[in-house]
Amino acid sequence: MNREKYVFFLDVDGVITDEFARVDTLLLSDLERLQKDGHRFIFVTGRSLNWMENNVFPHLNSPNGFTYVCEYGKVISHAGEISVEGRIPQNVEDRVKKNVGSLFGVFFDQTKKTLVTIEADHAVAKMHPDKVEASLQKAERMLDAVAEGLNMDVIRSTFAVDMVKKGTNKEEAGRKALAYVIPSRKIIVVGDSPRDLDMTKPLRASGIPHEFYFVGKKLGFEPTQPNQFKTEAGYSEGLREVLTAKGLYEDKARRKNKLA
Numbered sequence: 001m002n003r004e005k006y007v008f009f010l011d012v013d014g015v016i017t018d019e020f021a022r023v024d025t026l027l028l029s030d031l032e033r034l035q036k037d038g039h040r041f042i043f044v045t046g047r048s049l050n051w052m053e054n055n056v057f058p059h060l061n062s063p064n065g066f067t068y069v070c071e072y073g074k075v076i077s078h079a080g081e082i083s084v085e086g087r088i089p090q091n092v093e094d095r096v097k098k099n100v101g102s103l104f105g106v107f108f109d110q111t112k113k114t115l116v117t118i119e120a121d122h123a124v125a126k127m128h129p130d131k132v133e134a135s136l137q138k139a140e141r142m143l144d145a146v147a148e149g150l151n152m153d154v155i156r157s158t159f160a161v162d163m164v165k166k167g168t169n170k171e172e173a174g175r176k177a178l179a180y181v182i183p184s185r186k187i188i189v190v191g192d193s194p195r196d197l198d199m200t201k202p203l204r205a206s207g208i209p210h211e212f213y214f215v216g217k218k219l220g221f222e223p224t225q226p227n228q229f230k231t232e233a234g235y236s237e238g239l240r241e242v243l244t245a246k247g248l249y250e251d252k253a254r255r256k257n258k259l260a
């Protein structure tokens with residue numbers, strides 16, 4: 001088999017997780033198998049490395065075979081080597097923590113090193129979506145006030161609000177991830193938010209061949225370029241669709257038949 005080998009930039013939330021925000025562990029073993037076949041997977045996420053260690057590592061045989069570009073590129077783990085750039089000052093963290101306690105259904109993410117994240121409790125958000133949304137909006141306004149004068153930005157996503165150093169975003173994360181690609185390989189970027197498209201900016205700027213896949217039915221993205229696509233299915237099923245389109249995915253039943 002002499003198939004083309006790819007490098008994948010994968011967003012984490014909504015891409016390797018299911019609709020209940022649970023990591024798709026079966027998919028992870030497929031990614032590991034594909035990595036053995038010579039493809040490379042780089043996770044590019046706002047999540048902390050600690051979160052990856054708790055939620056992804058336990059489902060992999062060799063977690064250090066993957067590259068993790070976490071906290072929008074400020075915390076990177078590659079081949080087990082970890083680098084951290086710019087920790088959040090303690091007094092800023094304390095100030096935010098004090099204000100989060102009173103908000104319904106959201107919590108302060110203790111695992112982040114270089115950014116502040118206020119996140120929804122997914123179980124509570126399922127039962128009281130409107131109340132949790134109201135809390136996230138309050139959190140966003142609170143962080144906006146803290147960020148002012150600190151040279152920081154506030155980024156809102158579906159289930160979280162992040163406060164980051166200015167210029168910290170998926171574009172910067174994509175630029176960081178570029179250090180770990182294999183030259184001359186096509187890069188497949190997969191995300192579930194229009195902001196994930198920013199990962200492709202450094203690739204476009206450097207003339208690196210790439211494709212962008214938007215997984216999911218969520219509103220907010222329509223392909224405008226010939227190398228941009230939208231999957232039918234959402235969440236990790238959407239990523240399966242991408243892998244299938246690239247000829248990399250066979251479902252379990254088919255694999256079993258082949259072995260039999």
Ligand SMILES: [Mg+2]
Pocket residue numbers: 011012013014015191192193
């Ligand atoms: Mg996402």
